[in-house]
Amino acid sequence: MSKVLSITATIALGLTLSACSSDGSAVVSEPTAPATTRAASSPAPVAITADAPVGTEVPLDQVDALRAAGAKVYVGTNDAGTVVAVGQPLPDAVVADIKAAAGPATAPQLRYSERRDDLTSAGLYVLVLARTGSDGTAKYIVRPASDIPGAKAYAQSIAGGSAHATKEAALAEMQPFIDATPGAVLVDLTD
Numbered sequence: 001m002s003k004v005l006s007i008t009a010t011i012a013l014g015l016t017l018s019a020c021s022s023d024g025s026a027v028v029s030e031p032t033a034p035a036t037t038r039a040a041s042s043p044a045p046v047a048i049t050a051d052a053p054v055g056t057e058v059p060l061d062q063v064d065a066l067r068a069a070g071a072k073v074y075v076g077t078n079d080a081g082t083v084v085a086v087g088q089p090l091p092d093a094v095v096a097d098i099k100a101a102a103g104p105a106t107a108p109q110l111r112y113s114e115r116r117d118d119l120t121s122a123g124l125y126v127l128v129l130a131r132t133g134s135d136g137t138a139k140y141i142v143r144p145a146s147d148i149p150g151a152k153a154y155a156q157s158i159a160g161g162s163a164h165a166t167k168e169a170a171l172a173e174m175q176p177f178i179d180a181t182p183g184a185v186l187v188d189l190t191d
Contacts, residue, residue: 047062048062048066048083049066049069050066050069050070050071051071052066052071052083053083054083054084054085054088054089054091055082055083055091055092055093056082056083057080057081057082057093058073058080058081058082058083059080059081060075060079060080060081062081063075063081066081066083071083072084072085072086072122072123072124073122074094074097074118074119074121074122074124075118075121075122076094076097076098076101076115076118077097077100077101078093078097082094084122084124086123086124086125086182086183087182087183087184087185088185089185090124090126090185090187095187097115097118098115098119098126098128098145098187098189099187099189101115102128102130102189115145116145116146116147119145119146120146120147124146124183124185125144125146125148125181125183125184125185126144126145126146126148126184126185126186126187127142127143127144127145127148127151127174127178127184127185127186127187128142128143128144128145128186128187128188128189129141129142129167129170129171129186129187129188129189129190130142130143130189130190131189131190132163138165139163139164139165140163140164140165140166140167140169140170140190141163141164141170142170142171142173142174142186143155145187148181148184150177150181151177151181154174154177155174155177158173158174167188167190171186
C-alpha cells in the first residue's frame with residue numbers, strides 16, 4: 001500500500017507545482033464561459049404558394065409541390081422555376097430562355113425545340129415566330145414551341161406551314177389557330 005500512497009503523493013505534488021507560477025505564487029485561472037458554437041444560420045427558405053404571381057422565382061425543391069397544388073411552373077436552364085399562367089404574357093426569364101435556345105435569328109433551323117419539354121411540363125401553349133433561311137434571305141415562320149393539341153395538323157393544313165417573306169404574312173397564316181387556342185402565347189424570336 002505504501003507504493004500506492006507514494007504514487008498518489010507524487011501526482012498530488014505534481015499538480016500542486018503545476019498550479020504555481022515560476023515565482024512560486026499560485027496561478028489562478030479565470031473561469032471561462034462555455035464556448036457557444038452556433039452554426040451560421042441562413043434564413044429558412046420562403047415557401048411559395050400556388051397563388052404566387054406570374055414571374056415569381058421558385059426554388060427547384062418546391063416545383064413539384066407547386067405543380068401538384070395547381071400552379072404552372074416553368075423550369076428551363078436556370079437554377080430555379082418561374083411561375084407562369086396560361087394565356088398571360090410569359091415572364092422575361094422564360095422568354096430569354098426560349099430565345100437563348102433558339103440561337104441566332106438567322107439560324108437555318110429552329111432550335112427552340114430544346115425547350116419543348118420544359119414548356120409542355122409547365123402546361124404552356126407557346127408558338128414562336130422565327131426567322132430562318134440558310135440561303136441568306138430572311139424567311140418568317142410560326143411554329144409551336146410546346147405540344148399544343150392540333151398545332152401540327154393545322155400547320156400542315158396551311159400550305160405545309162411554309163415560310164413567308166414578312167412577319168405579318170407568317171402571323172396572318174397562324175392567327176386563326178392562335179385565336180382558336182385559348183391560352184396560346186406567341187413569342188417573337190425575331191426582335
